[in-house]
Amino acid sequence: MTAILEVAGLRKSFGGVTVADGIDFVLERGAMHCLIGPNGAGKSSFFRLILGEHAPDAGRILFAGDDITALRSFQRIRRGISVKFQVPGIFKALSVRQNLEVAFQHHLHGQSLSATTRAMLEFAGLEHEADLQAGVLSHGQQQWLEIAMAVGVEPQLLLLDEPTAGMSPDETRKTGEMLHDLNDRGITILAVEHDMAFVEQISRRVTVLHFGSIFAEGTIAEIIDHPGVQEIYLGTADV
Ligand SMILES: Nc1ncnc2c1ncn2[C@@H]1O[C@H](COP(=O)(O)OP(=O)(O)OP(=O)(O)O)[C@@H](O)[C@H]1O
Numbered sequence: 069m070t071a072i073l074e075v076a077g078l079r080k081s082f083g084g085v086t087v088a089d090g091i092d093f094v095l096e097r098g099a100m101h102c103l104i105g106p107n108g109a110g111k112s113s114f115f116r117l118i119l120g121e122h123a124p125d126a127g128r129i130l131f132a133g134d135d136i137t138a139l140r141s142f143q144r145i146r147r148g149i150s151v152k153f154q155v156p157g158i159f160k161a162l163s164v165r166q167n168l169e170v171a172f173q174h175h176l177h178g179q180s181l182s183a184t185t186r187a188m189l190e191f192a193g194l195e196h197e198a199d200l201q202a203g204v205l206s207h208g209q210q211q212w213l214e215i216a217m218a219v220g221v222e223p224q225l226l227l228l229d230e231p232t233a234g235m236s237p238d239e240t241r242k243t244g245e246m247l248h249d250l251n252d253r254g255i256t257i258l259a260v261e262h263d264m265a266f267v268e269q270i271s272r273r274v275t276v277l278h279f280g281s282i283f284a285e286g287t288i289a290e291i292i293d294h295p296g297v298q299e300i301y302l303g304t305a306d307v
Pocket of ligand 1: 082085086087105106107108109110111112113114
């Protein structure tokens, strides 16, 4: 296996708050990998560092073997990194179709824009909602629309920050199936997730982040059995 993402010695502080404290992390191409950790562990900040929304104080980020540490966000996106953050990123007053078109307009034009929009409507299960305002969709449908907006540009790496937050069990299961479908199409997936049943559904390997550093990494069974992991969730671990 080759690495699609390699992070070495990544550090970032905001004033007195350290969000990345020397993170070393390798993600294999083709993986479905989950990142877990207590609130405030630095998971979203790690995504923002990978995407280039935060500049690191130290460390390197390699994507597909190239050092992208100095690249701007749009350059990283152009190279094949796509992200869906926790905060909703859809335009509620626009139609579902328009949201997809806006997401793809810098990458696709003409027939390929309409073909990809159609394919992504189908992928998200929103063919019948295409002309509705995105704001009237259910919470789950809005999340699927946003995932479709992130994958229509055919990324190599998809970062998902809590994709199932607020979803019903049925919606969560469907989201897992969608992510397996994307992974089968060759997209590497790194997801921040709190729902351990979902982590088990989509992920073979799990990394635990705590106070901006890697606390543990392994299979889901190894992580569940890890003596320190439950303690950090209860806030009693001495690390
Ligand atoms: N731009 C910023 N300026 C100052 N502090 C920040 C900034 N971004 C994040 N933080 C702080 O860094 C810490 C890590 O935040 P982050 O959102 O990365 O954690 P998280 O693991 O994603 O948490 P959650 O599970 O609650 O989403 C928090 O204490 C947060 O308040």
